[in-house]
Amino acid sequence: MTQPTIVFSPLQAGVPAAGGALEVLVRVQAPDRPTDLATAHLPKRLALVVDRSGSMNGQPLQEALRCVTHIASHLTSQDALALVVYDDKVDTLLPLQPMRSTDAVAKAVAGVEAGGMTNLHGGWLAGAQQLEGGTEQTVSRVILLSDGQANHGETDLSAIEAQCREWLGRGVSTTTVGLGRGFNEDLMIGMARAGGGQNYYGETAADLYDSFDEELALLQAMYLRQVGLKLLPAAGVIVEMISPAQQLADGSWRMTDLAWGAEAWVAVRLHLSPGMAGQTRDLLAASVSGTALDGTQLQAHAPVLQLPVLDAAAMQALPRNETAYTRLEELAFAKASEHLRQLAKEGDRQATQQALDVLEKRFGHHPWLSAKIKQLRQLADEDSEMMAKEVRYSMMRMSRRLVSKEEMAYEGDETHVSESVMPSFMRKKVSEGKGKKREV
Template sequence: MDEYLCLSTTVVLTPRRAGVVDGRDNVVEVLLRVQAPDAPAGHAAQRPPQAIALVIDRSGSMAGQPLAEAKRCAEYVISRLRPTDTLSLVQFDDRVRRLWPAQPLGDGSVQRAAVEAITEGGSTNLHGGWLDGAESLGTVAGHGLKRVILLSDGQANQGLTDPAKIAAQCAQWASRGITTSTYGLGHQFNEELMIAMARAGGGSSYYGDTAADLMEPFERELELLGNLCLRELRLAVQAPDGVEVQVVNDLPRTEGQWHLPDFAWGAEAWAVLRLKVPVTSLPPVGTAATLVRVSVSGRTPDGEAVQLERTGLSVPVLSAGSFNALADDELVTRRLIELAAADALTRIRAAAARGRWKEVDRMLEEASRQFAGNEWVASVLAAMRSIAETREIERAMKEMMYSSTRLRDRLALREEGLQFSVDDEAQLPTFLRRKRMQGKSDKQSGPTA
């Protein structure tokens, strides 16, 4: 892939209001957008080889349709890879078995046969299965994309089961260039563990409410991987002395840098910075205050390191009257609303976990009123209310957690409009769609009441 094209990625900083007030402390909210250029002609044909480890839960709870759909998804992954791509296959229940080592796919016939032969087994050594998948990719040469794709419907009840320790191992493997995406199925898997693994492991987290909903998440990830512009994005922020910086998205952070999601041609990764600017940091009225400087680094799909041009933000110091006359930027406001809705869903999920359904109903009603002006958020909350009415606690817990996560870390279309239209969304690549329900495919979910 042409590194020059990746370097034409731009970093844009937009404050909610283009100024600060003289004579007092200020809180300044800034939208950072990392924007990819349009895809170059023939980019799909130029995609460098990828290495994928498919790790499939075959525990007893997967018997029947869940395992059949998991195998169908695995075969779909195989069909989307190229003969030069590397694939390893791992199955696990209480025992881990590597069905196929990390080797070039070729025509895929042997790997398909291995997938077809998977049958249900015993309990769930989730960590052991994932680790074998990661280790299988450790033998693959080069710096191209290497990803473990883990599918499970259950709890980790054999081998290492501590979520913090498992997530820490995912982070360690990610630092070696082997990332992790997780796929949960149904209502019994541990969503905290699966999301933590993907978050620490530099991949994506998905779930299917039913086995029939599994295929769309696989399509979503493979479509993204086939259109990658940059991966392993890292955000470094520098602010003047005394200025405090918070990343409102609550993105993962290591070694003083925040992790942005991998992103595709024509898309943008984003974060909202909240800057606390003390009055002592402000220059006189009428002059410009430098608030922050940012730098973004990453890798091209074939592993070449890229450092984007540093970007800074300065705004004028204004009188209170002049500042109050400024309008809020619509896009910054919309992203802040999404993040506030994510926080609300986290609080509502905590109430659901305690079985306080009247409190859940009240909080959802309040959130629906508060965020009624944002069509996408309103549609998400409407879906949550319909789920809450069923009092299915496991389903509600998962949908709220995955929706909250997606509100915080989603990729956006580079020129995303302010309005949310279901028909317009259906025309977008799957990885850019603002879904109303994360556990349902668009075909399965239907209109939201």
Template sequence: MTLTLALVPRRAALLAGRDQRLEVLVRASAGPAPDGHRRPRLNLALVIDRSGSMSGRPLEEAKRLACRMIERLTADDHVSVVAYDDRVHVVAPVQPAGDPNRFRPAVMAIDSGGCTALQAGWAAGAEQAARRLDRADLSRVLLLSDGCANVGETDPTVLADQCRRMAAAGVSTSTYGLANEFNEHLMTAMARAGGGIARYGVTAADLAEPFDEEFELLSALAARRVRVALTPGPGVGLDVLGGLPHEDGGWCLPDIAFGAAAWALVRLDVPAALTGEGPDRPVPLLQAHLKWQDPEGRPAHDEARLLALPALPWAAYQAVPEDPEVVRRVDELRFAEVERQAAEAARLGDWPAVERALEVARDIARDHPWLQASLRTIEELAHRRERERLAKEAFYGAAARSARLVDPDPFMELRGFDPNVEAARPAFLRRKAEQGRNLRPIDPDLDEPTDPTTDPDESPEGLGDAIRRRLRRRRPKGPPASQR
């Protein structure tokens, strides 16, 4: 398996005689899965918060999500289940999956307890996964929590560093935040350092789709620990945008699935002095080099790519069109930055600042249906003054836009935004208008709880609610869950 690296400039030319900035899309694509592709053997540690705040419906739904995940594994996979409050309980030690009935009683017997020893729970999950590192291609801790770490080690810097070290040793970490109280900065930092994904759900039922996304991504995994090393040409300034971490001599891209691409956006500062050689002497601007691990952990790399562009006079330069994919990515990153500002302002309860950020967002989203749909969600939350919901939705929205997998075919990403079409795509390529809500039809087993504080007749309907209701209406009626 190999990745294809492409360097796509916003405009395939420089303007002669001017200092200028140029955005370049760095895209690493994996082709479709080869015939006979066998998905990697998985070794998952499901770590479930059972602190007091999870009692009742959230814990019941979390347990059912865990059982669903276990049901999707086969006898070649390994799985373990850890529950934690202020103490850790290894509910099911690491063992071959394949017979979900062996796990179900133990998982369903998890009950709620006290505080949130998040680090202890995560580390116990990491220990379970580490025990079967040699019998799996991919080992990962899936950490689900609805609260802030308040027992044991709680320093986010330490926790993220521990996730980074475990990832380097072979056990990655994904985090799932639930509802409004968890620390999204901590959960995102852990997943980013731990080489996994960070998602959140308004309810536990809303985590069904992120769990599916994780499973589909791991099943179709083509490359992990993807790093791109970027070297600017002589005299050229280079900035990498979007808050990507830098490790192992390269910028970290997300894990890549077959039929998907990861990307980074860079901004080059090109001084006028470099553009005076004429159109026949392309200016060397950027060299890129990709390295990664295949699903079995074997290192791989590609040949270095070089971007060099001619410097043209004004008229000829203007005739070179802008690349629509790069323009789209630039706008998405600008939108993400505004979302981050809105999230921070909402956290402080600074609604005028939220409004100012949304005003900028409206301008950016003008020609982007997906951004418009996301904006409507945030506007709705701002209208209702839902501080925590807005902070989380905007924060995770920004993260989704800054580091997401895309279809390698630019056309697929440039068409409009239709939630029904998105629901039919692989979960890891799906664009969502509401990060904390399911987009696809909800499993009746995981039906949403009714929020007793919200009157559905008086509460304005969010976009996600409307989509879900439409999809439910289209869903063919099947036998009740108890008969299946």
């Protein structure tokens, strides 16, 4: 199988003789999907885990069950599905079985009623256990839907995240879906990050249709899983990770699962000792490893990043790399938004608007960020609680998103851009918590 490619994109194509810092994108690119795999169906093993606790009574539970039937309707006979529901008790309504008909799913959800407390961990664990023993030629993923706070069974975030990481190592990943208004976004996002999956949210099933279509499209396009990036700085160079990447025990950095034709990336800051102008300097080497869908272990190495050492005047005259600049701005926006999220959670509307003014002044030149700020202003006026969630999910999307290897300039909300132009999991949306089913 064709190996991935590592591309370095420094913000400027030179380093200062006086020393200092240089930001660099490290881009891991997948090959385009081979023509013989263009229509091949990747078997998926999904465990849908649904919160039926008391807070889900009424419309929230009905929305969650609509999500279940929506996902089931998009599976084929080559896929397998399990259905688990939980409150303070956990019930497996459908053990893992081939998806031959949606009738069994419809029958199973028809009798689901809201119950007691929220044993979120217990429900998730039961879903993971349904997927145990899968082969490397399939994708096994828990999709957890919840509207609430874990208040029964294991509730410690670090302990739950540790188990998500453990199951990821066993081939079972976790995607989380926050439904409604009261869910704990930190827990849901933390589980998805540790479990190697995606994180979505929405108030209704209709809000989430686009997200589910995105999730299934990503699973179908999967090229490389459990991707690890190793960075080896040259002498006189210290590497600072800017992206919110998780460092593993072997020193490598966990990256997003990689789809055919897509690019995963991180941004780093190289802290440089002084050098001699006129020389060419070694800066950074990198290697990447991961598991292909046929179980093959793939590894690729990048040529050492080398740049000329320049005096201050020559550095000043260098143009910037626009791809690196744009993504660094997105990361800066995500970090700057944390204060905005806290103000929104506190319900301080005046301070929230002032913080948005600051962000507008700083990032208004960036089309996607400007559109995000406009949408956040509207949410700040209407619903500060949901604004806080939107900020959190937008922060994660910007920091960890897959992109096209030939990413286009942003010209507006890309939710409904044709799939032939851009796969749904690469799109830039104005709102992470809204979307509707695309016409097919």
